[in-house]
Amino acid sequence: MMHKFFAKTQFIGKNVIYLPQCHSTNTEMQTFLKKTTLEEGTVVMADFQIKGRGQLNGRWISQKEKNILMSILLNPTFLSLHQQYYLTIIQGLAITDALGHFIANDVKIKWPNDIYVGANKIAGILIEASVSKKSIDHAIIGVGININQQEFGTLKATSVLLETGLYQNRDHVMELILLYMEKWFQKLKNKQYEEIILKYHALLFWRNEKHTFRVQGEPMEGKIQGINDRGQLIVEIQGKKRTFNHKELIFIK
Amino acid sequence: MKVKEIRDLIDYIKSTGLEEVNIETETFKVKIKRSSDVVSQPHFSPTLAQAAPKQAIEPVGEELTISPKEVEDQKYITVKSPMIGTIYMAPNPESPDFLKVGDVIKPGDTVCVVEAMKLFNEIEAEVSGRVVEILAENANPVEYDQPLFLIDPS
Numbered sequence: 136m137m138h139k140f141f142a143k144t145q146f147i148g149k150n151v152i153y154l155p156q157c158h159s160t161n162t163e164m165q166t167f168l169k170k171t172t173l174e175e176g177t178v179v180m181a182d183f184q185i186k187g188r189g190q191l192n193g194r195w196i197s198q199k200e201k202n203i204l205m206s207i208l209l210n211p212t213f214l215s216l217h218q219q220y221y222l223t224i225i226q227g228l229a230i231t232d233a234l235g236h237f238i239a240n241d242v243k244i245k246w247p248n249d250i251y252v253g254a255n256k257i258a259g260i261l262i263e264a265s266v267s268k269k270s271i272d273h274a275i276i277g278v279g280i281n282i283n284q285q286e287f288g289t290l291k292a293t294s295v296l297l298e299t300g301l302y303q304n305r306d307h308v309m310e311l312i313l314l315y316m317e318k319w320f321q322k323l324k325n326k327q328y329e330e331i332i333l334k335y336h337a338l339l340f341w342r343n344e345k346h347t348f349r350v351q352g353e354p355m356e357g358k359i360q361g362i363n364d365r366g367q368l369i370v371e372i373q374g375k376k377r378t379f380n381h382k383e384l385i386f387i388k
Numbered sequence: 389m390k391v392k393e394i395r396d397l398i399d400y401i402k403s404t405g406l407e408e409v410n411i412e413t414e415t416f417k418v419k420i421k422r423s424s425d426v427v428s429q430p431h432f433s434p435t436l437a438q439a440a441p442k443q444a445i446e447p448v449g450e451e452l453t454i455s456p457k458e459v460e461d462q463k464y465i466t467v468k469s470p471m472i473g474t475i476y477m478a479p480n481p482e483s484p485d486f487l488k489v490g491d492v493i494k495p496g497d498t499v500c501v502v503e504a505m506k507l508f509n510e511i512e513a514e515v516s517g518r519v520v521e522i523l524a525e526n527a528n529p530v531e532y533d534q535p536l537f538l539i540d541p542s
Contacts, residue, residue, distance in 0.1 A: 216471045220505040247505040260506065267496065267512040269470045274507075365472065366505045380529065381505055382474065 146176040147207060147313045147320075156183040156199075160206035161263055161277040168273070173208055178313070180205040184279075201284040202294070203309050207276040207316065213324060214271055219264065220366025221323055223248045224335050226260045226276055229315035231338055234258070234280075236311060238298045245340040246359070246368050247381055250280075255293035257281050276316075282308055336361045341386065348372075349385040465515050466523075467537040469530040473504035477526040485526075487537065491519045499537060502530060517541035 141148035150173065157163045160179045167173055183199040197204060211222055227244040234242045234250070234257065243251045250258035257280065264274040281287075281294035283302050295303050322331060336342065342359045348370065349355070357372040367378040469475070477485045477500055486498050493499065494516040502509045521538040524530055 216509075219471075219507055219509075223505045223507050262507040264507060264509045265512065266470060266502075266509045268514060271509075272512075380472075380474070381503070 141178075141310045141313055143310060144176075144313050144317055146174075147317050148176060148178045148310070150174055150177045152177065152179045154179065154181045156185065157181045158185050159277070160184065160204055161261065161275050164206045164208060164275045165263070168208075175208060175210045177208040178205055180309070197279060197281070198284050198286070202282050203278065203280040203305055203312070205278055205309065207278070207313070209274045209276060209320065211271050211274055211320075211323070216266065216269060216271065217365070219271060220247070220362075221328070221331060222264075222271075222274060222276075223260070223262060223366070224331060225319035225323055226262070226278065226316065228331070228334055228338070229312060229319050230258050230260070230278065230280065232315040232318075233308065233312040234295065237295050237301075237303065237308070240298060242338075243340040244335065244338045245386065246362070247366065251340055252293050252298055255291050257293050257295070257298075278312070280308070280312070332362070347387040349387055350377075350379075350383070354387060463540070463542070464520055465517065465539045465541055466535045467499060467513070467515070467539060469502060469524075469532060469534045469536055470511065471502055471504060471509065472532050473502040473509070473530060475524050475526065475528055475530045475536070476501040476503065476508075477522075477524075487519050487522065489519050489522060493517065493519065493539065500524070511536075513539075515539055515541060 140151050152163075152167065154160075154163060157179075160181050163181075164173075164177070164179045167177075167179070181204045184197060184204050209222075211219070214222060224247075227248045227250065230250050231242045231244060234252075238252060240252050242257070245251050245256075248260045249256055250260075259279050261277040262274055263277070265272045281292060281297075282305050283296045284294045285296060287293070295301075295308070319331070339359060339361065342361065345356060345358055347354055348357055350372075355372050357370040357377075360369040360371055360376065363369055363378055365378075367380055368384065369376055369378050370384065371377075477487070479486070479498075479501065486500055487493065493513045495513055497513045498510045499513050500511050502511055517539040519537055520540045522536075523538065524534065524536045530536070
């Protein structure tokens, strides 16, 4: 095990656990947490994941030493369970902010929190929180970002390299992401909800555009309006506003 | 025993000439006795009856006594969903469920995962006891305060 640390941040990335390869950085973080106490901001990073998880059963395909695969430990004990979707939102904002330093094209957030450039996914986020006595005890933010990978097979995916033609130092991009994560986490702590939602809406993929969605197996035309105070997606379909949970609607075209 | 079943039973007894019926199983004991020939519809709310069968079931025309055993349901602790989302009973599709009926849990044990906006919340037990019943189904939406598990703390 090798240790690195990031100099510019305040608390995220002061303790970094580096693993050449692992099953999933989120799982590793959970394992460490069972054995010991870790300070908030601890980062577990890997060069390769054998069982990287995208959602519960999805798999994240990432070539060795090409991308950023990491998990960050946060203790958002100040958030009520009803507001916890903000935690999802701010991770999307941090990654789009950081990628904006390299990519000229629009980087968008596909609800709830996949990061897209055009029609291709560039980053994914998976958060696992532990809830006891109706509040969040800790949250593990799992992040996968395609940096220097060129081949994605049939997947609709892209990388910083594919978007810009330039290879990036992964540690440098990582530090930038951690800095933005701190920035948005601080805003959340300061209860700057309005600013967070405004920014999220501005970055929302397909917002205010006519597109086709699948709802309960039926294709429907609609326009994404934004999210409500539960984090659900509001879509205007045939003049009526409807709200959806994750997986209740599929983006088609 | 469900309210509907009690109601059906009373209706059935009405249609027969029986004066008194006693039923006893492992979990409940019901005694229904006809005290007059007046046949009127018992009126009780199903939700109330489930929570507190004693007050809810009014003897109207019939006399209905329920032994303390029937009230056992109230001794169980209901673990409710702390949030809105989709419930998962296992950490992933290949793994066994966090809980099955008969398991003994203690505070801090993970009982299920509730996902909202791709944030997966491991829900920890606050009580200890034995799992009596699992009330939610895997990969289904759950509401705030929806009962998920019935735990026998004794």
